[in-house]
Amino acid sequence: xxxxxxxxxxxxxVKIAAGAVVCVESDIRGDVTIGARTVVHxxxxxxxxxxxxxIGEGNLIEEQALIINSYPENxxxxxEDVEPKTMSIGINNVFExxxxxxxxxxxxxxxxxxxxxxxxxxRRVDGVMQVKLMCVMCLCSAEVGRNVILSSGxxxxxxxxxxxxxxxxENTVIYGSECLRRVQTERPQPQTLQLDFLMKILPNYHHLKxxxxxxSTPARS
Amino acid sequence: MAxxxxxxxxxxxxxxxxxIRVPLSQLYFCRYCSELRSLECVSHEVDSHxxxxxxxxxxxxxAKLKKNRCANCFDCPCCMHTLSTRATNIPAPxxxxxxxxxxxxxxxxxxxxxxxTSRDVGMADKSVASGGWQEPExxxxxxINKLIEYYQQLAQREKLERDxxxxxxxxxxxxxxxxQHTIHVVEKYGLGTRLQRQRSGAPISxxxxxxxxxxxxxxEITIESAQALDEVEPLPEDYYTRPVNLPEVTTLRQRxxxxxxxxxxxxxxxxxxxxxxxxxxxxxxxxEHNLSKPEFNPTSIKFKIQLVAVSYIxxxxxxxxPNLRHLKESQVLLTLTNPVExxxxxxxxxxxxxxxxxxxxxxxxxxxxxxxxxxxxxxAAEYDELAEPQGFQDDPDVVAFRKSNKIGFFIKVIPQRxxxxxxxxxxxxxxxxxxxxxxxxTEEGEATSEAIWLTHHVELSLxxxxx
Numbered sequence: 001x002x003x004x005x006x007x008x009x010x011x012x013x014v015k016i017a018a019g020a021v022v023c024v025e026s027d028i029r030g031d032v033t034i035g036a037r038t039v040v041h042x043x044x045x046x047x048x049x050x051x052x053x054x055i056g057e058g059n060l061i062e063e064q065a066l067i068i069n070s071y072p073e074n075x076x077x078x079x080e081d082v083e084p085k086t087m088s089i090g091i092n093n094v095f096e097x098x099x100x101x102x103x104x105x106x107x108x109x110x111x112x113x114x115x116x117x118x119x120x121x122x123r124r125v126d127g128v129m130q131v132k133l134m135c136v137m138c139l140c141s142a143e144v145g146r147n148v149i150l151s152s153g154x155x156x157x158x159x160x161x162x163x164x165x166x167x168x169x170e171n172t173v174i175y176g177s178e179c180l181r182r183v184q185t186e187r188p189q190p191q192t193l194q195l196d197f198l199m200k201i202l203p204n205y206h207h208l209k210x211x212x213x214x215x216s217t218p219a220r221s
Numbered sequence: 222m223a224x225x226x227x228x229x230x231x232x233x234x235x236x237x238x239x240x241i242r243v244p245l246s247q248l249y250f251c252r253y254c255s256e257l258r259s260l261e262c263v264s265h266e267v268d269s270h271x272x273x274x275x276x277x278x279x280x281x282x283x284a285k286l287k288k289n290r291c292a293n294c295f296d297c298p299c300c301m302h303t304l305s306t307r308a309t310n311i312p313a314p315x316x317x318x319x320x321x322x323x324x325x326x327x328x329x330x331x332x333x334x335x336x337x338t339s340r341d342v343g344m345a346d347k348s349v350a351s352g353g354w355q356e357p358e359x360x361x362x363x364x365i366n367k368l369i370e371y372y373q374q375l376a377q378r379e380k381l382e383r384d385x386x387x388x389x390x391x392x393x394x395x396x397x398x399x400x401q402h403t404i405h406v407v408e409k410y411g412l413g414t415r416l417q418r419q420r421s422g423a424p425i426s427x428x429x430x431x432x433x434x435x436x437x438x439x440x441e442i443t444i445e446s447a448q449a450l451d452e453v454e455p456l457p458e459d460y461y462t463r464p465v466n467l468p469e470v471t472t473l474r475q476r477x478x479x480x481x482x483x484x485x486x487x488x489x490x491x492x493x494x495x496x497x498x499x500x501x502x503x504x505x506x507x508x509e510h511n512l513s514k515p516e517f518n519p520t521s522i523k524f525k526i527q528l529v530a531v532s533y534i535x536x537x538x539x540x541x542x543p544n545l546r547h548l549k550e551s552q553v554l555l556t557l558t559n560p561v562e563x564x565x566x567x568x569x570x571x572x573x574x575x576x577x578x579x580x581x582x583x584x585x586x587x588x589x590x591x592x593x594x595x596x597x598x599x600x601a602a603e604y605d606e607l608a609e610p611q612g613f614q615d616d617p618d619v620v621a622f623r624k625s626n627k628i629g630f631f632i633k634v635i636p637q638r639x640x641x642x643x644x645x646x647x648x649x650x651x652x653x654x655x656x657x658x659x660x661x662x663t664e665e666g667e668a669t670s671e672a673i674w675l676t677h678h679v680e681l682s683l684x685x686x687x688x
Contacts (some may be wrong), residue, residue, distance in 0.1 A: 155334075155336055157334075173336045174302065175300065176334075176335070181468065188336070
């Protein structure tokens with residue numbers, strides 16, 4: 001990326017790898033890279049405000065999910081010395097309907113169930129849930145905060161909020177109204193069947209965003 | 222505003238063995254005694270048992286044998302949710318040809334809520350979808366069963382002795398009638414008279430009576446007494462130094478749900494069969510009539526007999542409360558709904574001084590002195606657009622509005638205390654036509670039954686004073 005032109009446009013571009021299915025109605029802003037075999041449903045929001053977001057392969061991001069790389073609360077966007085931190089999301093993760101994730105680093109095979117939140121102190125409450133055409137997943141949302149690092153195989157249960165500063169151990173399940181935790185012995189299975197199904201069916205009903213093969217031309221949104 | 226509609230704001234007093242103040246929605250009304258009954262003054266009887274997840278009915282005897290647990294369904298030991306059976310395909314060698322592998326289905330139990338699976342505790346996958354799962358055996362089962370048998374035998378003997386004493390007092394030529402009486406005596410540790418009979422191997426009635434034959438009970442059960450041990454297993458050496466692995470430690474609730482094992486580690490939490498729920502019927506203690514009798518079918522939520530208070534007694538609800546100030550009169554708007562189909566006349570009275578029921582009120586109340594007339598409940602009224610205006614002359618100072626079987630009326634409240642919640646109480650008197658009364662031959666040709674006047678003590682909690 002030697003030429004400054006490309007760098008400038010590179011900051012605002014959305015790079016979608018070949019093989020990813022990203023619906024046009026999804027709201028993707030900022031510098032976002034989406035890997036192959038990832039499915040982004042309509043009305044999903046991926047917002048890279050304070051830094052780029054890199055999403056790996058085989059992820060499933062459902063409706064009204066919010067993945068946001070935002071500025072920490074007390075720091076104004078115009079202040080100096082705000083380094084853009086990259087939010088990286090691994091492979092085979094599932095972001096169910098209505099979840100909120102601000103975690104800077106998410107490993108592989110994690111599941112953030114509906115209305116779950118991984119958010120720093122600020123809570124984002126989404127509005128009315130949209131019932132998906134083909135969804136078979138559950139119905140509340142989970143939140144994940146900014147200083148949380150989800151390693152692999154974690155499941156943040158429905159309506160659970162994780163806003164502590166910690167690394168969540170592998171294969172942890174956070175469930176229940178009191179956000180109890182337990183460790184399970186095996187990681188959640190990658191949703192390959194669901195991904196294959198969606199990759200076949202979604203193009204029948206939605207327009208898709210154009211995939212970009214790694215160069216820095218801005219994608220049509 | 223929805224908080225005003227909450228049922229706990231309006232309480233009705235039940236004069237049973239205890240004086241209880243409960244919202245009308247939780248009360249029953251005995252038509253035969255013409256009184257309100259609460260859950261505490263009725264007798265509860267078990268109607269039927271059923272499993273809450275597979276909704277399978279189970280006769281009571283079978284339920285007792287299976288210790289009130291369902292045969293097919295399991296509970297997650299971690300979060301107590303119902304477990305579901307999931308299948309995976311595993312390659313397994315063909316029985317004919319060990320070199321080739323074919324996909325066979327293997328089943329395991331999984332919880333949808335906390336993601337617990339049966340593989341977490343080391344239970345192998347079963348090849349059968351249902352019926353393959355066994356609960357672990359309690360190592361003390363044999364001893365416990367022996368103890369139970371011994372005590373049952375002891376209880377039987379005690380009963381015989383008791384009966385013999387009674388028999389000795391009574392006239393000796395009435396053993397037959399007497400033996401029928403013994404069957405109704407509730408046994409101490411018994412499984413129920415029918416099963417008891419099967420166990421002792423002979424019908425009770427024929428052999429009871431004059432002398433207790435020691436040899437009749439061939440199985441003379443003796444138990445050895447429990448022995449106290451001097452030596453206890455020593456604690457492991459690193460018991461105090463080993464760091465605690467928190468996810469592995471079971472919570473008290475998880476532990477106590479399995480009282481026979483009480484595992485301390487999460488890897489020993491085995492799933493247990495699901496508890497059965499039961500349908501109960503309620504019976505008035507005074508007149509022995511049924512107040513509530515559910516349908517036998519577990520999938521049906523209806524009742525065969527449903528004598529709930531809400532369908533007989535007019536219900537008072539709070540509609541709006543103005544700002545209440547100390548010693549200032551304010552008007553509170555209440556609604557009164559008529560649940561029956563005939564016209565009901567309701568009069569309200571303030572509680573007199575020194576009324577023993579009036580202990581909670583913290584404000585004075587002035588209720589309308591005139592009688593309020595409520596129209597009958599007409600089920601077709603909501604569909605009838607051309608509803609005729611009801612010909613009731615309402616005093617606009619008292620009645621705010623009228624809508625089919627409901628009226629809104631004002632009461633005046635004067636809070637007496639400077640702090641705290643405002644509670645008022647008054648008496649509600651209404652006429653009740655008892656349709657359950659036996660039909661007497663109507664020579665005079667009167668179609669309706671007589672009306673009785675019932676009085677209830679109602680308490681309203683109007684919330685805190687306005688600051």
